[in-house]
Amino acid sequence: MPKRKITPRYIADHIRRVLKDGGSAPHAEGVQHFFKHEIKSRGWYTAELRKVAVRFRRTILREQGLGFLLKVADDLFSGDVLEEKVFAVFLLEKLTDKFADPEFKLFESWLNRISSWAEHDGLVHYLIAPMVAANPERAKAMFKWAKSRNRWHRRAACVALIQGTRQKMFFPEITRLSEILLCDKDDMVQKGLGWLLRETAKHDPKTTIPYLIEIRQRAPRLVLRTACETLPAIVKKRVLV
Numbered sequence: 001m002p003k004r005k006i007t008p009r010y011i012a013d014h015i016r017r018v019l020k021d022g023g024s025a026p027h028a029e030g031v032q033h034f035f036k037h038e039i040k041s042r043g044w045y046t047a048e049l050r051k052v053a054v055r056f057r058r059t060i061l062r063e064q065g066l067g068f069l070l071k072v073a074d075d076l077f078s079g080d081v082l083e084e085k086v087f088a089v090f091l092l093e094k095l096t097d098k099f100a101d102p103e104f105k106l107f108e109s110w111l112n113r114i115s116s117w118a119e120h121d122g123l124v125h126y127l128i129a130p131m132v133a134a135n136p137e138r139a140k141a142m143f144k145w146a147k148s149r150n151r152w153h154r155r156a157a158c159v160a161l162i163q164g165t166r167q168k169m170f171f172p173e174i175t176r177l178s179e180i181l182l183c184d185k186d187d188m189v190q191k192g193l194g195w196l197l198r199e200t201a202k203h204d205p206k207t208t209i210p211y212l213i214e215i216r217q218r219a220p221r222l223v224l225r226t227a228c229e230t231l232p233a234i235v236k237k238r239v240l241v
Contacts, residue, residue: 006064008068008071008072008074008075009075011056011060011068011072012072012075012076015056015072015076015084015087016076016079016081016084018052019042019044019081019083019084019087020042022042022044022052040080040081040082041081041082041083042081042082042083044083046086049083049086049087049090050090052087053087053090053091054090056091057069057090057091057092060072060091066095066098069091069092069095070092070103070106072088072091073088073089073091073092074088074106074110076088076091077089077110077113077123078113080115082116082118082119085113085119085122085123086118086119086122089122089123089126089127090122092126092127093126093127096127096130096131096134097130097134099131103131104128104131104138107123107127107128107131108128108141110123111123111124111145111150111152111153111156112150114152117155117188117191120152120155120156120159121159124155124156124159124160125159125162125163128156128159128160129159129160129161129162129163129164130163132160132161132163132164133163133164133167133169136164136169136170139160139161139164139170139173142156142157142158142160142161142173142177143157143176143177143180145157145160146177146180146181147180151186151188151189152188154181154184154186154189154192155186155188155189155191155192156192157177157181157192158177158181158189158192158193158195158196159192159195159196161173161174161177161196162195162196162199165196165199165200165203165204166199166203167203168203168204171200171204171207171208174196174197174200175211177193177196178193178197178211178215178219181193182215182218182219182220182223187222190220190222190223190226191222191226193223194222194223194224194225194226194227195226197212197223197226197227198226198227198228198229198230201227201228201230201231202230205231205235209231209235209238209239212224212227212228212239213238213239216239216240216241221240224239224240225240227239228240
């Protein structure tokens with residue numbers, strides 16, 4: 001009997017079976033409480049899911065290489081199960097220094113497959129954001145995303161700058177992006193912008209606090225409250241007054 005050819009689809013389907021067989025039904029029901037709409041979940045805890053993904057990553061890299069691993073992740077991220085997409089991200093996190101513009105374009109295309117904030121934040125925070133911080137030219141794409149009709153592109157424009165702002169990068173880009181998104185009515189986008197401003201204020205308060213005070217009459221309260229979460233009470237009061 002001929003030996004089965006190992007393909008990215010074959011490995012991705014094997015991973016899907018592992019996720020289906022190893023999940024927890026009670027936890028899957030609990031996961032639903034975090035989302036406004038119904039999602040498909042296998043009921044995995046994040047720490048355990050990451051451990052399994054790391055083991056698969058090591059084996060695939062050793063036996064098949066990075067290009068094959070990317071194809072497996074791309075296949076997994078095309079599904080509609082939460083853990084499959086998160087698993088795809090875990091397969092590739094810590095490897096972003098090996099990726100270039102073609103991979104950045106691939107991850108950008110994954111934004112069209114997003115159906116929840118958990119899928120979104122894993123993809124953007126762990127794959128896209130490190131690549132933007134590593135090559136600031138990529139931040140130009142954020143302004144295109146910020147004008148998209150797709151809420152996940154607009155949220156991604158914010159979350160993709162978080163790794164950079166933690167390194168005190170991108171303040172001009174962040175203020176420009178804020179001006180575009182301050183009028184956005186979508187709560188997912190507002191929370192993303194607030195998250196970005198919170199991280200910016202945490203790592204560069206001297207520059208960021210005056211900006212928060214300047215926009216306080218125009219910014220949604222959700223954005224301001226999120227941005228101020230880690231600030232001292234007296235400063236928070238000045239911003240939120």
